[in-house]
Amino acid sequence: MNVGLPKGTRDFGPEELFKRRYIFNTIQKYFELYGYSPIETPSMENLSTLLGKYGDEGDQLLFKVLNNGDYLKKVPGDILADKDSTKATKHLAKRGLRYDLTIPFARYAVMHRNDINLPFKRYQIQPVWRADRPQKGRYQEFFQCDADVIGADSLQYEAECVLLFDQVFAELGLRVDIRINNRKLLSALCQKINAFDQLSSITTAIDKLDKVGFEGVQNILEKEGLSHDQINTIEQYLNAEHLQEIADMFQHEEEGQQGISEINQVYTFLDGKTLQNKLTFDPTLARGLSYYTGAILEVRSSEAEMGSIGGGGRYDNLTALFGGEKLGGMGISFGAERIYDIMEELHLLDKAQMEAPVLILTLDEKYHAYGFDILQQLRAKGIRSDLYPSGAKMKKQMKYANRINARYIMILGPEEWENKEIAIKNMITGKQYNVNIDDAVDIILEKTE
Amino acid sequence: MNVGLPKGTRDFGPEELFKRRYIFNTIQKYFELYGYSPIETPSMENLSTLLGKYGDEGDQLLFKVLNNGDYLKKVPGDILADKDSTKATKHLAKRGLRYDLTIPFARYAVMHRNDINLPFKRYQIQPVWRADRPQKGRYQEFFQCDADVIGADSLQYEAECVLLFDQVFAELGLRVDIRINNRKLLSALCQKINAFDQLSSITTAIDKLDKVGFEGVQNILEKEGLSHDQINTIEQYLNAEHLQEIADMFQHEEEGQQGISEINQVYTFLDGKTLQNKLTFDPTLARGLSYYTGAILEVRSSEAEMGSIGGGGRYDNLTALFGGEKLGGMGISFGAERIYDIMEELHLLDKAQMEAPVLILTLDEKYHAYGFDILQQLRAKGIRSDLYPSGAKMKKQMKYANRINARYIMILGPEEWENKEIAIKNMITGKQYNVNIDDAVDIILEKTE
Numbered sequence: 089m090n091v092g093l094p095k096g097t098r099d100f101g102p103e104e105l106f107k108r109r110y111i112f113n114t115i116q117k118y119f120e121l122y123g124y125s126p127i128e129t130p131s132m133e134n135l136s137t138l139l140g141k142y143g144d145e146g147d148q149l150l151f152k153v154l155n156n157g158d159y160l161k162k163v164p165g166d167i168l169a170d171k172d173s174t175k176a177t178k179h180l181a182k183r184g185l186r187y188d189l190t191i192p193f194a195r196y197a198v199m200h201r202n203d204i205n206l207p208f209k210r211y212q213i214q215p216v217w218r219a220d221r222p223q224k225g226r227y228q229e230f231f232q233c234d235a236d237v238i239g240a241d242s243l244q245y246e247a248e249c250v251l252l253f254d255q256v257f258a259e260l261g262l263r264v265d266i267r268i269n270n271r272k273l274l275s276a277l278c279q280k281i282n283a284f285d286q287l288s289s290i291t292t293a294i295d296k297l298d299k300v301g302f303e304g305v306q307n308i309l310e311k312e313g314l315s316h317d318q319i320n321t322i323e324q325y326l327n328a329e330h331l332q333e334i335a336d337m338f339q340h341e342e343e344g345q346q347g348i349s350e351i352n353q354v355y356t357f358l359d360g361k362t363l364q365n366k367l368t369f370d371p372t373l374a375r376g377l378s379y380y381t382g383a384i385l386e387v388r389s390s391e392a393e394m395g396s397i398g399g400g401g402r403y404d405n406l407t408a409l410f411g412g413e414k415l416g417g418m419g420i421s422f423g424a425e426r427i428y429d430i431m432e433e434l435h436l437l438d439k440a441q442m443e444a445p446v447l448i449l450t451l452d453e454k455y456h457a458y459g460f461d462i463l464q465q466l467r468a469k470g471i472r473s474d475l476y477p478s479g480a481k482m483k484k485q486m487k488y489a490n491r492i493n494a495r496y497i498m499i500l501g502p503e504e505w506e507n508k509e510i511a512i513k514n515m516i517t518g519k520q521y522n523v524n525i526d527d528a529v530d531i532i533l534e535k536t537e
Numbered sequence: 538m539n540v541g542l543p544k545g546t547r548d549f550g551p552e553e554l555f556k557r558r559y560i561f562n563t564i565q566k567y568f569e570l571y572g573y574s575p576i577e578t579p580s581m582e583n584l585s586t587l588l589g590k591y592g593d594e595g596d597q598l599l600f601k602v603l604n605n606g607d608y609l610k611k612v613p614g615d616i617l618a619d620k621d622s623t624k625a626t627k628h629l630a631k632r633g634l635r636y637d638l639t640i641p642f643a644r645y646a647v648m649h650r651n652d653i654n655l656p657f658k659r660y661q662i663q664p665v666w667r668a669d670r671p672q673k674g675r676y677q678e679f680f681q682c683d684a685d686v687i688g689a690d691s692l693q694y695e696a697e698c699v700l701l702f703d704q705v706f707a708e709l710g711l712r713v714d715i716r717i718n719n720r721k722l723l724s725a726l727c728q729k730i731n732a733f734d735q736l737s738s739i740t741t742a743i744d745k746l747d748k749v750g751f752e753g754v755q756n757i758l759e760k761e762g763l764s765h766d767q768i769n770t771i772e773q774y775l776n777a778e779h780l781q782e783i784a785d786m787f788q789h790e791e792e793g794q795q796g797i798s799e800i801n802q803v804y805t806f807l808d809g810k811t812l813q814n815k816l817t818f819d820p821t822l823a824r825g826l827s828y829y830t831g832a833i834l835e836v837r838s839s840e841a842e843m844g845s846i847g848g849g850g851r852y853d854n855l856t857a858l859f860g861g862e863k864l865g866g867m868g869i870s871f872g873a874e875r876i877y878d879i880m881e882e883l884h885l886l887d888k889a890q891m892e893a894p895v896l897i898l899t900l901d902e903k904y905h906a907y908g909f910d911i912l913q914q915l916r917a918k919g920i921r922s923d924l925y926p927s928g929a930k931m932k933k934q935m936k937y938a939n940r941i942n943a944r945y946i947m948i949l950g951p952e953e954w955e956n957k958e959i960a961i962k963n964m965i966t967g968k969q970y971n972v973n974i975d976d977a978v979d980i981i982l983e984k985t986e
Binding site for chain 1: 541546549569572574578580598601603605610612634644647654658659677700806891892905910916919922927940
């Protein structure tokens with residue numbers, strides 16, 4: 089029989105799950121400390137909510153859910169005769185699986201506008217689905233961890249997000265580089281070279297710098313039809329090492345001056361705060377997403393080769409997509425799946441384990457019910473514990489105890505039963521001794537506290 | 538613009554989510570205490586894994602995920618010409634959304650057979666999806682909370698599941714009735730009336746007793762072609778008040794005697810354990826699911842009219858569905874959505890709230906950055922806190938503080954700034970006083986500990 093999982097999806101066993109929880113819980117703890125409140129949105133959204141929000145590629149990568157019932161009935165016959173999948177979709181599927189957490193949040197904010205208070209700070213830790221070609225570290229179902237504040241322009245939130253990244257990664261034990269830039273500088277750059285209508289493609293090209301190097305970016309820009317002069321100015325911008333160089337460059341671009349001022353304000357808010365990781369202004373930082381309009385942030389590990397493990401930025405307007413009032417905001421996202429991979433590599437998750445159980449072994453059905461009594465006494469004291477079903481040979485029971493990582497075992501054999509005793513074995517030290525059966529629970533309690 | 542959610546799906550805001558978490562966390566705590574370990578399976582399974590496992594109705598109610606790319610290409614032309622939705626599905630959709638947690642667990646156990654140790658105790662708290670007609674209390678996306686042990690026959694697990702139900706509901710503050718029966722008794726009943734081939738439909742009919750009364754069941758059984766004598770015997774069984782009556786009835790049915798013996802063994806394990814809720818043997822308990830073969834359990838609220846809020850039972854064989862070795866087991870499920878509704882009705886969730894924040898208000902941009910300093914000091918002490926962006930009128934900021942349920946506010950106004958003080962207001966008592974600005978964080982820390 090064929091048993092398997094859809095490509096790009098995963099089962100998580102207890103060990104992996106505890107490690108994942110440790111990461112999610114740490115992120116969640118700081119989100120809450122910083123005043124963000126959780127929301128959850130449904131896995132399925134109306135396709136009308138999702139389509140057209142992630143570009144053509146995104147529309148392709150959305151998982152669409154087949155309508156129920158006699159779904160073919162409503163599809164026009166000519167579309168079926170032509171086997172025109174593109175045209176058929178809207179007749180076959182009303183719903184799609186969540187592709188990210190940002191668009192559902194914007195939809196949420198518009199729908200619940202009367203219940204939320206601005207500034208509204210929400211975080212969301214939920215899976216998303218993308219029909220991407222699966223490859224190492226890329227899945228069709230994966231978790232995102234987002235925090236956003238909307239309805240507030242203050243740059244205190246940019247500073248807060250830098251501190252959030254800094255503290256979460258410090259607590260996780262990862263050393264990272266946090267980079268900051270401002271989309272207004274990229275905007276000013278395009279104005280300066282009279283190519284403002286190409287802002288989006290120039291941003292996309294610069295975003296590829298890490299992957300293709302400057303020559304690669306140059307090639308893309310040439311293909312976009314930019315002149316040598318224009319490309320030279322872009323190169324000058326990308327090579328700037330200090331904010332002052334950029335400031336000098338954009339003396340006549342108001343948006344550039346504003347971008348500089350915003351970055352400086354963020355630094356002012358951070359004044360006197362001790363960062364545990366490095367924060368660098370990086371004019372080459374562009375971020376792929378189109379909706380950013382102000383500050384942009386990106387985090388990379390200083391210890392492992394692994395793209396971005398966190399990012400975010402300020403946007404002017406997300407909610408207007410859904411006809412709501414214009415609500416700008418600032419949001420960040422932790423790349424939990426990649427963080428997991430790095431932490432595993434660095435053995436930082438080895439201790440994220442479930443409480444090791446105490447296991448009771450009985451050697452005869454005759455006193456198995458007594459073993460069950462002790463079990464319930466242990467549980468009443470809050471000790472994670474279990475009782476191996478009676479009947480198996482001692483060797484088999486011991487093997488099981490080892491496999492489930494029991495920390496103590498309690499053995500009730502014929503001799504112990506005879507003497508009203510129970511044997512206690514510390515599975516780490518291997519030390520074993522008999523105690524009076526009535527004292528057994530208290531002794532375990534003392535040892536496990 | 539049309540903004541909405543697919544029917545039968547819900548958004549959860551912070552308040553609801555904290556209440557839901559309280560329920561999930563309580564259930565999870567006891568699952569872990571009782572030695573169950575968590576797993577998570579993907580939202581999407583191969584349709585071949587899901588189809589045929591939940592009956593014809595279940596197959597209809599499965600959400601199927603449309604294949605990506607040019608999905609119509611592979612559908613035979615005649616199926617499309619006929620608009621034959623039933624035949625088209627297998628060509629259009631390879632994947633479906635998880636319908637319950639049991640079948641994915643069976644698939645998991647077979648796929649990971651070499652990594653798991655028997656008895657294997659797993660719990661799983663995840664959403665499932667059903668294309669059911671939405672109605673009050675019934676959703677298309679909802680959470681299930683399951684615990685199962687497989688690879689062990691011992692009736693200690695039946696007793697353990699009774700205790701789990703008892704303790705979880707006690708901790709949640711709900712009074713419940715736990716009922717127990719054994720499918721072997723229903724099996725013996727059908728043998729006794731020479732209708733063993735109708736076991737499944739008789740079980741289904743008895744399962745409807747609560748809804749349609751005995752006359753309703755009688756009607757169904759008549760339609761199934763049962764004679765008056767047969768129906769009389771069923772009535773005698775359903776009216777039995779004590780286990781002994783059933784034992785007398787099934788003197789010649791070996792399976793009946795075994796069912797009686799199993800129930801008695803469960804009671805023996807429970808001997809001397811103080812249950813906080815009532816446990817009743819109930820021969821009329823049938824449970825809908827077809828795979829149960831031994832003990833069955835059901836839990837109902839004693840305080841609210843609301844079907845079953847927990848249930849479970851023993852099955853001989855789930856994994857064989859996927860070609861694995863035969864692994865029987867015992868599993869239970871908490872009806873978390875209904876538990877939520879009852880607890881809300883009884884106001885038992887009012888205290889399940891997020892930590893109320895401390896909010897800093899500043900009245901001028903001039904000392905707003907200083908407010909941000911205090912904010913980060915509070916956060917460094919682990920106090921959930923926030924800073925209202927500067928510039929708004931005091932009245933507006935106070936309104937916000939009330940709306941987000943701030944427990945303390947700290948106000949930095951011109952006079953305070955002048956005197957190097959800050960005003961602290963307890964939002965519950967209304968008491969307000971000024972303190973030295975350097976002592977403010979320590980004072981808040983002391984008050985909130």
